[in-house]
Amino acid sequence: MLSNTARPIVEATLPVVGANIGTITERFYGHLFTEHPELLDGTFNRGNQAAGTQQQALAGSVAAFASALVTSPDRPPERLLSRIAHKHASLGVQPEQYKVVHDHLMWAIGDVLGDAVTPAVAAAWDEVYWLMANALINAERDLYSARGVQPETTWRRWRVEDKIAETADVDTFVVTPVDGLAAPASLPGQYVTVLVTMPDGVRQPRQYSLTRTDDGRNCQFSVKWVHGDGMPDGEVSSLLHHTIAVGDELTMSPPYGDVVLGDTTRPVVCASAGIGITPMAGILSHLAAAGSTTRVMLLHADLDERSFALRRQVVGDIAALPGSSVHVWYERGAETELPLTDVFAGTMDLSRVPLPDGAVCYLCGPLPFMQAIRSSLIERGVAAHDIRYEIFGPDLWLAHGG
Numbered sequence: 001m002l003s004n005t006a007r008p009i010v011e012a013t014l015p016v017v018g019a020n021i022g023t024i025t026e027r028f029y030g031h032l033f034t035e036h037p038e039l040l041d042g043t044f045n046r047g048n049q050a051a052g053t054q055q056q057a058l059a060g061s062v063a064a065f066a067s068a069l070v071t072s073p074d075r076p077p078e079r080l081l082s083r084i085a086h087k088h089a090s091l092g093v094q095p096e097q098y099k100v101v102h103d104h105l106m107w108a109i110g111d112v113l114g115d116a117v118t119p120a121v122a123a124a125w126d127e128v129y130w131l132m133a134n135a136l137i138n139a140e141r142d143l144y145s146a147r148g149v150q151p152e153t154t155w156r157r158w159r160v161e162d163k164i165a166e167t168a169d170v171d172t173f174v175v176t177p178v179d180g181l182a183a184p185a186s187l188p189g190q191y192v193t194v195l196v197t198m199p200d201g202v203r204q205p206r207q208y209s210l211t212r213t214d215d216g217r218n219c220q221f222s223v224k225w226v227h228g229d230g231m232p233d234g235e236v237s238s239l240l241h242h243t244i245a246v247g248d249e250l251t252m253s254p255p256y257g258d259v260v261l262g263d264t265t266r267p268v269v270c271a272s273a274g275i276g277i278t279p280m281a282g283i284l285s286h287l288a289a290a291g292s293t294t295r296v297m298l299l300h301a302d303l304d305e306r307s308f309a310l311r312r313q314v315v316g317d318i319a320a321l322p323g324s325s326v327h328v329w330y331e332r333g334a335e336t337e338l339p340l341t342d343v344f345a346g347t348m349d350l351s352r353v354p355l356p357d358g359a360v361c362y363l364c365g366p367l368p369f370m371q372a373i374r375s376s377l378i379e380r381g382v383a384a385h386d387i388r389y390e391i392f393g394p395d396l397w398l399a400h401g402g
Helices: 006-035 046-051 053-071 078-090 097-116 119-147 235-242 274-289 311-319 367-379
Strands: 156-165 170-177 191-197 203-209 219-224 249-252 268-273 296-302 325-330 342-345 360-364 387-390
Touching (some): 006 119, 078 119, 078 203, 097 119, 170 235, 203 235, 219 235, 219 274, 268 274, 268 367, 274 360, 296 311, 311 325, 360 367, 367 387
Parallel strands (some): 268 360, 360 387
Antiparallel strands (some): 191 203, 191 249
């Protein structure tokens, strides 16, 4: 909680800081990487930096945290903190790095706001920063402990045992630890971070959802080759798609992620679009392997059946779950060779399906898709706290109150 001294100052200055937080974070990252270029090697995603999404996510997160301290001091933004802590743990972020971030962020606030940052204002926002930083440090310490690792021992070498072409631009990788020890257990819906060395020698991390339940020996994740559509292609997905082959080695983190399968005594609705099927595949695989009696409704949207990655796996898992169903929307026409419950032409329309009462809903796909489906679910009477979502990349939705 903010001190009595800092609270009125933060409340008074929050509008001006919020109005300028985008510029502040832009200046922050520029200053940070000038002084610490090593952070671009293995910690920060330079694709997100170039697109500006990491700057937007940081700006939204800081503003959301500060706003919560003022408006609901007894209810910290747990979802925001949990999402960030899991992502940081998957990257091996170290506690001492928060001091580096602090110094450059406070410099950026002063640089942008100038004389408005009096010593009292600086002290108040310093308090905001360390409340957020210490909450994250504590959460990340617990995550490392649960995995039996330290930040510096996060990474492990894995060998590619199989590479499966799911579609023209989606590959599934089956990997096993090089050290011969057991693969770490995961919760259904979690992801791993893959750290690869690019042609220029810089290591780049990317997160990929686990798409099959644990077997104690292998992990399976699926990667979509990111086409640039006028922009450069995704550098890591391009390397994995075109270069990495069976027998090659990858560096990976243990599984992390806070959007995981929860209460299985209630029906589960999984709604996905495109490569958003990947965490759903992990959830379905887990339920099928466990012999679950949970009723699951899978809703998926794609261009056409050839674009539907992991389709045979997920349809097979749905068939193993009593009373479950799969409903698919294809933009290019309602043609299928799969034993689907329903197939529709066009974009996903929840009015076409009877949602089970009391369901817990999981969403993954492009942000506009998830926003639209969440709105439809709420209109159908689903409580907001029963809707969970996974975003690939910086979470621009949660940071801005999603």
